[in-house]
Amino acid sequence: MKQLERIRRKFAATPQLSSVLTICGLLLMVFAAMCVYSESYRSTYNITNVLVQCVPLACVSLGQTLVIISGGIDLSVGSTISVCTAIAARLMGSDNPVQVFLGVVVVFAFAAVVGLVNGAGVNYLKVPPMITTLCTSTILEGVALWILPVAGGRINADFARVVYKKWDIISMPLIILIVLFLAMRYLLYRTRTGTSLYAIGRSRPIAASMGVKTTQASMKAYVLAGLCAAVTGLLLACRMRVGDPTCGANYGMDSIAATVIGGTSLAGGTGLLSGTVAGAFLIGMLSNVMNNLNVNQFYQYVMKGALLIAAMVVYSISDRLEVRRRES
Amino acid sequence: MSHNSLLNRSRGAASLQPLVLLAIIVVMIAAQAILVPGSLTVEQLLIISRQASALGIITLGQAAVILVGGIDLSVGATVMMVNIFCISAMQGSDANGPVGLLVCLLIGLGIGAVNAFGVLFLKIAPFVMTLCTTTICEGICYVYTQGSPTGSAAPFIRALGTGRLFGIPYSTLIWLALAAAMWAVLRFTALGRRLYAVGGSPRAARLSGIANVRVVAGAYIFCALMSTVAGLILTGYHNIASLTLAGDYSMNSLAAALIGGNAIEGGRGGVWGVVLGSFFMMLLMAILTMMGISQVGKLIIQGCIILAVVAAQQLWKKD
Secondary structure, three states: HHHHHHHHHHHHHHHHHHHHHHHHHHHHHHHHHHHHHHHHHHHHHHHHHHHHHHHHHHHHHHHHHHHHOOOOOOOOOHHHHHHHHHHHHHHOOOOOHHHHHHHHHHHHHHHHHHHHHHHHHHHHOOOOOHHHHHHHHHHHHHHHHHHOOEEEOOOOOHHHHHOOEEOEEEEEEHHHHHHHHHHHHHHHOOOOOOOHHHHHHHHHHHHHHOOHHHHHHHHHHHHHHHHHHHHHHHHHHHHHOOOOOOOOOOEEEHHHHHHOOOOOOOOOOOOOOHOOOOOOOOHHHHHHHHHHHHOOOOHHHHHHHHHHHHHHHHHHHHHHHHHHHHHO | OOHHHHHHHHHHHHHHHHHHHHHHHHHHHOOOOOOOOOOHHHHHHHHHHEEEEEEEHHHHHHHHHHHHOOOOOOHHHHHHHHHHHHHHHHOHEEEEEEEEHHHHHHHHHHHHHHHHHHHHHOOOHHHHHHHHHHHHHHHHHHHHHHHOOOOOHHHHHHHHHEEEEEOOHHHHHHHHHHHHHHHHHHHHOHHHHHHHHHOOOOHHHHHHOHHHHHHHHHHHHHHHHHHHHHHHHHHHHHHHOOOOOOOHHHHHHHHHHHHHHOOOOOOOOOOHHHHHHHHHHHHHHHHHOOOOOOOOHHHHHHHHHHHHHHHHHHHHHHH
């Protein structure tokens, strides 16, 4: 009985939780249907692959969620990913482990600087987040092409193999995602920074008047978004074993879509991380399912849009039911 | 007139921004005359205005959507779809013109209506909804053309994109006429006041008896129709069916609207700032191209300058 009461309270505290469960249910339904339908789909090999394929988007979306909760938006994560793969391909080709390690450090340092620039633009220059990050995105596109004019370079094969190591269904990318998720979760729900992020997302003036260090919190969100993009960039670089100055192009929009599907409002102030991960997996799984069903590449665009709308409709229905339940 | 003073306040915050932008544009034109000697002629400015007209017309639509608190990322996809279906329906002859225009009109109305339906009735966030329609429209274009579009524009569409009246390009005239019409609607009609009211506070607007749904749906459909017009002009100018014609119009129109002083939260903004914003974007790109800067340098400088300009506007606003 006590357990039940605790679960009920948890639901009451986070209204989006039921939406997240809906998304997870949807995911499981798609997954189950595919397993029943296709012999090759239910192989361990494929399931591991599906999980691994969704990880890069999930990582970058976690950072995006922090920024959106704090009332901003980061359109530059896609270009940051591109630059990170370009830097990695330039620096991490050698067989010397020290140099590979230094390459990783440089990638993260660069991403942190990008986050600082975004944060400074938003907080000190007072430029709207959408414009700031759109501008840095344009600049970073240029930087990526400057570092690596065409896809190329090399990633140390041993390093790439370690990053993509697989044990049955568990794989290294999945572990990276879980660690990142737990770290973010701790930060968002258990620390002062997390509470500040929610507060400044809801209302910046009120947060400031309550003594929240608004600038500091907002800067942290952008830096963390940059770092998450760097993780995604490294994962992509290790998967391709080369750098690609345009490989991140779709991640900006997809990460925002994953965040919103996961129940985070673009208005800021509400949202949760588990929903974002579910959203990212939904987007990733849809494309995998369509590849598996041999849907024509061109039809996939149409299907992807339509299925996303369908997912959002389920989400908004469950949202409305929730509101009705509360009112009665 | 208390409602007028209220209205002026919502415009007043943004009213200085277009002036700052105008000053910046004048400085840029002067800089161009110094950096690229002999390039500054009336003819060259007219050509830039023609290039800016497509972006400018799209941005008018985008501004209307932003004004009611939404966002439309599907403008680029609308341009692409109009481009492909217009050429395919007209088959390069004027005789099929009416059919082609009808097809384009239906595409515009359809995309606008779908966006409005998703945002208003399915309650999907505008950002995600218009992103979905973008993906779907692109998919339809790919499926329809099988990845390799062919054909060229009908003569009268080509005239629309390249023709001139008294030396001024048609497309520039259309742009300015649409801007003037939109300005008049926003300034003098009840519809204009409703747009500001709904964007400023949807709840207050609803409580004071405005049919929010109609106003917002109208804004999305207007935006899609503006993109349709821009699509026709671009089709005439480039004279090809292409899957890459749409380029970055979604992001650029968003940037132009915000540079022009529209607030992303809605409820604030004007028309002339938006017109100047689009012209500024194109002027910047044209100057960088004239100076012979590589693609890499262009992207980096473009990003820096836009950031600097908006930052300067923000500083000005605080004073």
